[in-house]
Amino acid sequence: MSILEICQWLQQTPISVSIRESVLMFPLIEGTHLLALGLSTGTIVVSDLRMMGLVLKKESASDVLHQILPWAIAGYAVMIVTGVLLFLSEPVKCYGNTSFRYKLLFLLLAGINVLVFHSTKVYRRMDEWQNADNPPRAAKLAGVISLISWGVVIIAGRTTAYHF
């Protein structure tokens, strides 16, 4: 079964049809997706800026990161659920949509970035540099990659609605 065939199959499932045919469902799910974006990506931006040493400089990096994380994850969960529902409502359209493909690609990049950074010595030994004036290069890089990939996810997400 090709990916397109899977999308075509998804398109005729009851959940897909019901979201598509309802007047209110799509806007409501999309509104929730947008609010979760503020909670998740918005707070991720702040933690990225801390990793880069640009904000809350005098606060311990580890404290800032670990206090933000639960909220970022909560928002992320809402984004995933609402995002999957939005995708389910029009999988075939998404399949052929270039913006949507970029969105998935950069979502993957953001995920890989987290996995890689969390497995580095710099992350595991944050207590050694958490109060340093200048964060290690690996932390700054992880912050920059995260900012860029989430930025592209948002840009591509917004342009998914348009046909260029």
Added chain:
Amino acid sequence: MWQLLKPFFQWSDSLWVGHLIAGNTWAFPVVETIHILGLTVMFGAMILIDLRLVGLGMRKESVSLLTRNLEPYMTWGLIVMLVSGFLLFSSEAMKCYVNDGFRLKMELLVPAVLFQFTFFRWVTRQDEVKRSSAAGWAACVLSTVLWMGVGVCGRAIGFV
């Protein structure tokens, strides 16, 4: 009330920049995307301050310290949103005039901005010891409700 503002809508509708955006395939999506990026930065910073005000997050930092650090991002995010928002508006001002989503958005945006620069500012800059928890809760709940309302109504403009 809206009737009184009609000339402003007509004036905005006639601006060259609005025509430029309306006449270009890419312009609207690009400006709209910038609008959302501004939203992300502003909401993220605001949510963390809100959570701190009611003790649900960032408890290791004081409200005033968090505000000092995050307020510039909130303000700049808002400025980006207001500028990009006006550009989007000018490209379809008369359509917005009759759009209930837009009207409600503005009815929430005006108090939200006023609230942000008065009560919210006052509470977040207060001395830690002097701040009452009631004021903290009020600032958190009101800013969340107002701004989330603005966001949801903004999203609704395209659907109603």
